[in-house]
Amino acid sequence: MDVRACLFDVFGTVVDWRTSVSREFAAFAQAKGITGVDPVEFAVEWRKLYHPSMEEVRSGRRPFTLLDVLHRESLLKLVARYGVNGLPDADIDHLNRAWHRLDPWPDAVEGLTRLKKKFIIAPCSNGNIALMVDMAKRAGLPWDCILGAEIARAYKPTPEAYLASCRSLALAPPNVLMVAAHNHDLKAAKSQGLRTAFVARPREHGPGQMTDLQPDRSCVDIAARDFVDLAAKLGL
Amino acid sequence: MDVRACLFDVFGTVVDWRTSVSREFAAFAQAKGITGVDPVEFAVEWRKLYHPSMEEVRSGRRPFTLLDVLHRESLLKLVARYGVNGLPDADIDHLNRAWHRLDPWPDAVEGLTRLKKKFIIAPCSNGNIALMVDMAKRAGLPWDCILGAEIARAYKPTPEAYLASCRSLALAPPNVLMVAAHNHDLKAAKSQGLRTAFVARPREHGPGQMTDLQPDRSCVDIAARDFVDLAAKLGL
Numbered sequence: 187m188d189v190r191a192c193l194f195d196v197f198g199t200v201v202d203w204r205t206s207v208s209r210e211f212a213a214f215a216q217a218k219g220i221t222g223v224d225p226v227e228f229a230v231e232w233r234k235l236y237h238p239s240m241e242e243v244r245s246g247r248r249p250f251t252l253l254d255v256l257h258r259e260s261l262l263k264l265v266a267r268y269g270v271n272g273l274p275d276a277d278i279d280h281l282n283r284a285w286h287r288l289d290p291w292p293d294a295v296e297g298l299t300r301l302k303k304k305f306i307i308a309p310c311s312n313g314n315i316a317l318m319v320d321m322a323k324r325a326g327l328p329w330d331c332i333l334g335a336e337i338a339r340a341y342k343p344t345p346e347a348y349l350a351s352c353r354s355l356a357l358a359p360p361n362v363l364m365v366a367a368h369n370h371d372l373k374a375a376k377s378q379g380l381r382t383a384f385v386a387r388p389r390e391h392g393p394g395q396m397t398d399l400q401p402d403r404s405c406v407d408i409a410a411r412d413f414v415d416l417a418a419k420l421g422l
Numbered sequence: 423m424d425v426r427a428c429l430f431d432v433f434g435t436v437v438d439w440r441t442s443v444s445r446e447f448a449a450f451a452q453a454k455g456i457t458g459v460d461p462v463e464f465a466v467e468w469r470k471l472y473h474p475s476m477e478e479v480r481s482g483r484r485p486f487t488l489l490d491v492l493h494r495e496s497l498l499k500l501v502a503r504y505g506v507n508g509l510p511d512a513d514i515d516h517l518n519r520a521w522h523r524l525d526p527w528p529d530a531v532e533g534l535t536r537l538k539k540k541f542i543i544a545p546c547s548n549g550n551i552a553l554m555v556d557m558a559k560r561a562g563l564p565w566d567c568i569l570g571a572e573i574a575r576a577y578k579p580t581p582e583a584y585l586a587s588c589r590s591l592a593l594a595p596p597n598v599l600m601v602a603a604h605n606h607d608l609k610a611a612k613s614q615g616l617r618t619a620f621v622a623r624p625r626e627h628g629p630g631q632m633t634d635l636q637p638d639r640s641c642v643d644i645a646a647r648d649f650v651d652l653a654a655k656l657g658l
Contacts, residue, residue: 306559315573315590318567337572354550
């Protein structure tokens, strides 16, 4: 393998969205006197609207729309469903930016810092640039640049999301390693010629997670326990 | 001023293209046995083709084309003009990537590192993402992300180059500070509502430089001696 750049899925792979969004919602609910909504359930329900919202774009029914906008539309549906009414726009905006304030998995910063010594490292996420930059500054993620859906104007697993990210680095897909905790993401990357690394995140969905516990060997070139292990497997 | 992000012109403002491209050409010429071409003249002539090549895009006569491609077309004209014939594509590509290997001005890395503590820092350059990433990794420029012409698909001083960069950060133009050594760049940014900082680079064009020695006070909010001085003026 002649890998020059590592691209990363972010939600679930680099950061723990479930715990972080739950924490953000709990703090918000306490500040606003909202009761009777379970924060973990709220985070999980919000995330459940993620793929359907992007599917509108992927299917061509809707022009490309930034994830911050899709997240906000989903949030409005959710607060209505839970009967949380009358929140001012500024509060909705603040809560929506919970996705900008996600905590990294414990190994992420150290692993990325090691990988950065030898490789270009960048997110190839469905998150938009502002979201990725805010998250990185807060969490200390040392990206070289921000690639992914916004620069491609296409959501993963659409091929263009991966290919546009490779083109922006002037690299051929075999010189790019896609890193994710989700086999479906790696399968899509592999089908476009990228190399792939699976990093298990068995608690992304909390205790009792049943999916993506093991790499799918049909589409995974490297399997690693975490980012530090990945760096070691890549000679760092 | 409520500045959240600092955007930087790069060629001339962050890096010393004239000295660096001269050095690259001199090394190339020596390795290939090319004689009779003054390296500084070669660098200056190459740079003279920069604005005319982008003007084809700005005028709408040509669709958006990455700077690496424009640089290469200019390089082919130049080697023909100097009678340097028969270079293989790989050599042309290597020489073209001289623009990926530019050295920063002595204060640039320290100033950017300070500014990064408080602000989002990103290039808003006409250089493409691969060029900016390669340069940053070699020179140690600690960008948070890469903005500018490629994400805007428009070349400065077209308004869209500045506005798309602000939008990608989800910031209004008055919350963004454009930093450049060129008054025309700052004038264009100011006209779109950005804040502006002038950093003098009186040796960009070598000894005897007559342009951009002083800030144009009609479009400059902050004038600084160098990036460390800029950081100090912004409270860092």
